[in-house]
């Protein structure tokens with residue numbers, strides 16, 4: 631059952647140039663893209679840098695105009711809650727507010743996505759200030775509960791983001807994203823900036839939270855190995871288009887599109903035999 635439907639989404643960023651700053655060209659960042667996010671699933675979205683993954687995520691979050699006021703967006707994005715479908719792009723900011731809290735984002739860079747001048751508890755509390763009528767005591771209680779859920783101590787709430795490691799900062803970002811009890815999380819390369827040893831911890835945390843809160847997750851990554859274990863289905867983006875979408879097993883076992891095959895070949899092979907083979911072929915060509 632879909633919880634989010636994207637239909638014929640196109641996003642064009644105009645490029646201005648010359649002394650008159652005339653509209654000279656456009657970047658077609660997303661082209662006619664349709665997909666469903668199913669309730670409770672993790673949909674991995676992969677593709678090389680510049681393929682339009684973040685633009686897709688930002689379109690779903692409705693934040694493209696914040697950085698690109700002249701952006702042209704067409705198509706439909708609808709949220710399906712309790713059988714009721716709401717077309718989000720037709721609503722004003724005010725009208726869409728009660729729906730928007732159901733969709734939250736986790737960002738790539740835990741270093742720049744947290745306000746360095748805010749205490750951790752205030753960072754996590756902010757979405758509650760904006761979206762709820764809870765009392766201050768209730769908010770504080772919720773912050774402690776959220777910190778616990780992401781594996782941090784409540785005593786750490788009166789510290790600043792710079793006092794935490796990259797992995798801990800991403801845990802703070804995750805706690806913040808969960809504050810409004812969203813149904814949908816868009817995670818834009820949430821582990822790309824982290825050490826490989828930390829990546830698995832964060833991915834495991836997200837899988838646990840998904841189960842506990844019945845989240846539907848769009849997990850964006852630039853390579854297939856990151857999304858393999860977390861995704862029920864995987865969509866492959868290439869040059870603004872969704873070129874293939876299928877169950878994770880099918881993507882790995884019988885990829886249809888040439889670019890998907892290329893992404894599969896780019897995954898490092900952990901097996902020693904394969905490593906020997908590659909070493910031999912390297913030696914052979916040198």
Ligand SMILES: Nc1ncnc2c1ncn2[C@@H]1O[C@H](COP(=O)(O)OP(=O)(O)O)[C@@H](O)[C@H]1O
Pocket residue numbers: 643657658659677678679680681682683684685686697698
């Ligand atoms: N605010 C913007 N203004 C102009 N072009 C943009 C903007 N954001 C993204 N783009 C362009 O859109 C294309 C897709 O970018 P993006 O969605 O960030 O790709 P990805 O996340 O897959 O790396 C790129 O060509 C990028 O330069």
Ligand SMILES: [Mg+2]
Pocket residue numbers: 683684685818
């Ligand atoms: Mg991106």
